[in-house]
Amino acid sequence: MRIVANRRFFHAPPGAGLRRRGGTRQTGGGVANSRGVCVLETIDLACWRGERAVFAGVGLAVKPGDAVLLLGRNGAGKSSLLRVLAGLLAPAAGHIAWQGRDVREDPAAHARRLRYLGHLDALKPALTVRENLAFHAALTGGEVAPALEALGLSALAELPGRMLSAGQRRRLALARLALSPAEIWLLDEPTLGLDAASVERLGDLLAAHRARGGMVVAATHLPLPLPGAGEFRL
Ligand SMILES: Nc1ncnc2c1ncn2[C@@H]1O[C@H](COP(=O)(O)OP(=O)(O)OP(=O)(O)O)[C@@H](O)[C@H]1O
Numbered sequence: 001m002r003i004v005a006n007r008r009f010f011h012a013p014p015g016a017g018l019r020r021r022g023g024t025r026q027t028g029g030g031v032a033n034s035r036g037v038c039v040l041e042t043i044d045l046a047c048w049r050g051e052r053a054v055f056a057g058v059g060l061a062v063k064p065g066d067a068v069l070l071l072g073r074n075g076a077g078k079s080s081l082l083r084v085l086a087g088l089l090a091p092a093a094g095h096i097a098w099q100g101r102d103v104r105e106d107p108a109a110h111a112r113r114l115r116y117l118g119h120l121d122a123l124k125p126a127l128t129v130r131e132n133l134a135f136h137a138a139l140t141g142g143e144v145a146p147a148l149e150a151l152g153l154s155a156l157a158e159l160p161g162r163m164l165s166a167g168q169r170r171r172l173a174l175a176r177l178a179l180s181p182a183e184i185w186l187l188d189e190p191t192l193g194l195d196a197a198s199v200e201r202l203g204d205l206l207a208a209h210r211a212r213g214g215m216v217v218a219a220t221h222l223p224l225p226l227p228g229a230g231e232f233r234l
Contacts, residue, residue: 039064040184040215044094047080054080055234056093064183064213067206067229069220076234078219079119082186085217086116114184115140119192121173125162129153129172132161133179142179150178151201167193171201178205185209187218199225 046056054077070078083089096103103110123132133144148154151171170193191199203225
């Protein structure tokens with residue numbers, strides 16, 4: 001994983017390449033969809049919210065199996081960066097590349113390769129836990145029962161969403177990740193409200209995702225079960 005922002009290098013694990021703002025690649029080869037080679041990159045990414053520049057010159061490069069933690073004070077721009085990566089917010093400058101190609105060439109393909117978990121759990125209060133997951137499975141594919149099991153929700157499957165506690169709602173949101181594989185997981189404070197057992201379950205899910213070459217970019221103020229993750233401070 002390579003990370004650079006505002007002309008400062010933030011994190012470079014041994015053997016990783018670095019790219020200066022402006023595009024001069026110092027090390028590293030071409031971009032291809034194989035383990036050990038970067039497939040998700042941001043190039044000089046900048047973001048404005050309202051009248052204010054939130055960040056500029058952000059360069060991330062993420063390989064299959066990598067995890068990146070977005071860190072920083074409240075309002076630093078972590079959620080904004082996740083939303084830009086998810087294609088939900090247009091960058092003020094720069095772009096995102098997948099296998100070397102600007103994702104704006106095919107936004108639908110970019111949307112298909114990612115799962116975005118925001119601050120809000122986006123569940124339907126009138127539907128049961130099982131129905132909520134089935135709704136998402138209709139969009140992304142996948143089996144509901146194993147996804148319920150992955151987050152320890154099987155015993156709550158017939159409960160309406162409106163009756164869930166905050167941590168249970170978060171577990172239901174996270175269970176969507178277990179429905180079907182996607183290359184990029186963009187997670188905004190994924191462990192907020194989770195008990196220790198649920199953090200452990202999430203750790204298993206994250207490990208399995210990374211083991212099959214999946215990538216994780218997560219904003220957090222809390223320790224996450226992502227061993228070896230790189231850190232990017234906004
Ligand atoms: N919809 C919006 N319109 C205008 N400005 C916004 C909007 N949402 C966020 N901002 C501003 O953008 C900046 C970055 O916000 P963001 O939510 O990305 O920060 P964050 O690092 O995720 O914060 P936190 O740690 O509190 O979650 C803040 O100054 C915030 O006030």
